[in-house]
Structures are given as structure tokens and as C-alpha cells.
Amino acid sequence: MKHDRRLVEVALGDRSYLIHIGRGLLRDAALMRENIPARQVMIISNETVAPLYLDALKTALGERRITAASLPDGEQEKCLESMLPVFDEMLVNGFGRDCQVVALGGGVIGDLAGFVAATYQRGVDFVQVPTTLLAMVDSSVGGKTGVNHPRGKNMIGAFHQPRAVIADLAVLETLPDRELRAGMAEVIKYALLGDREFLDWLEGHVDAALAREPDALAFIVERCCRNKAAIVAADEREAGQRALLNLGHTFGHAIEAARGYGDWLHGEAIAAGMCMAARMSARQGWITPQDRDRAVALIARVGLPTQPPSDLDAVRFREFMARDKKNRDGELRLVLLRGLGDAIVTADYDDAALTATLEGRADA
Ligand SMILES: NC(=O)c1ccc[n+]([C@@H]2O[C@H](COP(=O)([O-])OP(=O)(O)OC[C@H]3O[C@@H](n4cnc5c(N)ncnc54)[C@H](O)[C@@H]3O)[C@@H](O)[C@H]2O)c1
Numbered sequence: 001m002k003h004d005r006r007l008v009e010v011a012l013g014d015r016s017y018l019i020h021i022g023r024g025l026l027r028d029a030a031l032m033r034e035n036i037p038a039r040q041v042m043i044i045s046n047e048t049v050a051p052l053y054l055d056a057l058k059t060a061l062g063e064r065r066i067t068a069a070s071l072p073d074g075e076q077e078k079c080l081e082s083m084l085p086v087f088d089e090m091l092v093n094g095f096g097r098d099c100q101v102v103a104l105g106g107g108v109i110g111d112l113a114g115f116v117a118a119t120y121q122r123g124v125d126f127v128q129v130p131t132t133l134l135a136m137v138d139s140s141v142g143g144k145t146g147v148n149h150p151r152g153k154n155m156i157g158a159f160h161q162p163r164a165v166i167a168d169l170a171v172l173e174t175l176p177d178r179e180l181r182a183g184m185a186e187v188i189k190y191a192l193l194g195d196r197e198f199l200d201w202l203e204g205h206v207d208a209a210l211a212r213e214p215d216a217l218a219f220i221v222e223r224c225c226r227n228k229a230a231i232v233a234a235d236e237r238e239a240g241q242r243a244l245l246n247l248g249h250t251f252g253h254a255i256e257a258a259r260g261y262g263d264w265l266h267g268e269a270i271a272a273g274m275c276m277a278a279r280m281s282a283r284q285g286w287i288t289p290q291d292r293d294r295a296v297a298l299i300a301r302v303g304l305p306t307q308p309p310s311d312l313d314a315v316r317f318r319e320f321m322a323r324d325k326k327n328r329d330g331e332l333r334l335v336l337l338r339g340l341g342d343a344i345v346t347a348d349y350d351d352a353a354l355t356a357t358l359e360g361r362a363d364a
């Protein structure tokens, strides 16, 4: 059904690329062959996604030298150690610089495969085939690739843009409910950081999204990709406004690292982190208590956490946040709200408001 397809461009001069959004794209041989023309293709996936979708992708690609790596599942696998067997496989199979890497999976696979592509023989071409809502709306777009370190989230990585992003909305049918909700955290992020009209729309359509209504999901993926593409095109390497995409992440990344990348999903940590950002912004007097409650209520409606884990104290929070990549001259920079749909990156806040937020003191 070609007419249901949506296209978003990430405009980066001669490295510009398209995000293809639609149902059934995984099985579209012409689209796959156009975007993945290499003779040698390394597909990186995981033990959950590969049994579901690898055969379809291979069939669409047709006759080539295809090697597939299926990694163990989970955020804990997004580490340097997981990359070594993939490099080994590529070397054993004689992959040269003219190969292509394809990421078939969620954000964990996309980030890791992108970093493999960024570093194998100093960089090869790659294509993102995201299979989670989170990966479709966020991680597959914009070229942030990398892996975690026990001391900090995404600490080892590179900017490396894909040649294309191919988001087949039909694969969301097999996504577990908890993962769909986690993806909604990044969706709400776009609304809160800069798209108030989208916030209004989301409040009216959260239930349709959670029910996986095709029109609602297609609208959401396209809207988020348009928002992200505009920010990335303006500030690819996060010299300025791209840091707004980190709303909730300074707190959220600390939660993920403190929990050893275990029981809290990225989207869940970011949901709690956005609530903390909203609370702190209200403490600063930058947003009203009503706006704070509106943001928190939307996150709660999705079934996402609105508070950090109770055993993570302010001292440990600060320990992880001190290594945040947005920090400059040892100063902790936070993404906070001046209004709903209006975020800023700033080091100019009251430290007592931060302490109160980290300690989870009751809102005024
Ligand atoms: N690079 C970026 O700009 C960026 C942006 C946002 C998040 N991220 C990163 O993305 C990661 C989180 O990504 P995620 O939420 O996609 O998690 P994930 O990659 O772990 O996938 C979530 C789970 O869903 C399973 N799965 C994936 N697709 C499926 C499908 N269609 N059907 C059934 N199961 C499926 C996976 O196997 C996994 O168990 C984090 O590491 C985060 O740091 C990166």
C-alpha cells in the first residue's frame, strides 16, 4: 500500500538521508535493494528480533553475501564486549570498506550496530531498520551511536549517520506492551521540549496509540521524526539545541547506570527523569504547578514511572550526573522547562531546587 508511506528527510548536505515510514516495508524488495545495494551485508540483530524478522529482510535483499549476527537481548549487552564477536565475524568473512551494516532491532541494536559501522575499518555505510517504537521515533535517527560503560550511559561512541532509516510499522504488532509504553516516553519528550500542538494531540490520542491504532502510530512516528530531523539538521553534533533532545536524560541516565542497565528500561528512566525536570522547573518558578501536573499526568496515563527508584539517593544521583556529556567546566547543565513545549539547556538554576528534586521532596 504505497500511498500509506511517509517520508522524512534529515537534511545534512551530501550526507542527507530519508526516513521511510510505512507498513510492510521490511518485505519491500525494491526499497531494500535501493538502500542496501552492497554485495556484502552484515545484519546485526538479537535473539528476540531475528527469529521474527531476519528471514523477511534476507528475502527482500535477495542474492548477496549476507552474514547475520544475533546478539543476546538486553541493555546490558550494549557494551564494548558485545562488539568484538561482530568484528570477528566481519573479518572472518572478508568484509571490506564497501560493505554495509544493517541494524535490525531496537535502540540497543541500532546504537551498537551504528558504532560497529562507525569503527569497522574506520567507518562503513549503514542502514537502520528500527523495530521498536522508541527506535523508530528516536534512536534510529540522527547518528548518535555507541555503547554504555559501567560508570556512565553511552560513554563510548561516535556520530555516524545512517544512509537510510526504514521503519516498518507492521513490526510494532509483536512489540511487548511494556516496550511500547517505554517508547511513548520519548514521544512525550518531543511534545514537552518543543511541540505544544503535539502535546494537545497526544492528550487526546494516548489511548489510540497504546491500542496500536495504525493511524495514530503512523502520525506519531512521522511527527517525532520531523521534530528530530529538524533539530539534527540544525545541530548535528550537539553544540547547542540538540541537547534539548536530552530532556529527562540527565536524571534518567543516572537511574539507568545506577541500576546497572538492568531492571529500568531507557524509556522508563527517561519518563521519571522528565517528571523530575518538570518538578524542578516548577520549583524554579519557570512553569506553573498546573503545567507540571499536566506533564506528569500524561506520563502516568501511559503507565510510565513518575518517580525515580526510592533507593537512589541524591549523593549517588550527583555522582552519575557529574559525568554527563552536557557538562562544561565541571558545571552540571540540565534540560529544564520554561513552559510546556519550551525547553532550555542551562547551568543557571538554584542548586537547592536540584537537591530538593533529587531527594524527592513533596511538590509545592
Ligand atoms: N542513538 C540515539 O539517539 C538514541 C535515542 C534514544 C534511545 N537510545 C538508546 O536506545 C536504547 C533503547 O532502545 P529500545 O527501547 O528500542 O530497547 P531495545 O533495543 O532493548 O528493545 C526493546 C525490547 O524489544 C525487543 N524487540 C524489538 N523489536 C521488537 C519487535 N518488533 N517485536 C518484539 N520484540 C521486539 C527487543 O529484543 C528488546 O527486548 C537505549 O540503549 C538507549 O540509550 C538511543
Ligand SMILES: O=C(O)C(=O)C[C@@H](O)[C@H](O)[C@H](O)COP(=O)(O)O
Pocket (backbone or CB within 6 Å): 138, 141, 142, 144, 153, 154, 186, 238, 242, 243, 245, 246, 249, 325
Ligand atoms: O539524539 C539525541 O541527541 C538524543 O539525545 C536522543 C536521546 O533520546 C538518546 O537517549 C541519546 O542516546 C542520548 O544521548 P547522550 O548523548 O545523552 O548519551
Ligand SMILES: [Zn+2]
Pocket (backbone or CB within 6 Å): 138, 186, 249, 266, 270
Ligand atoms: Zn533517549
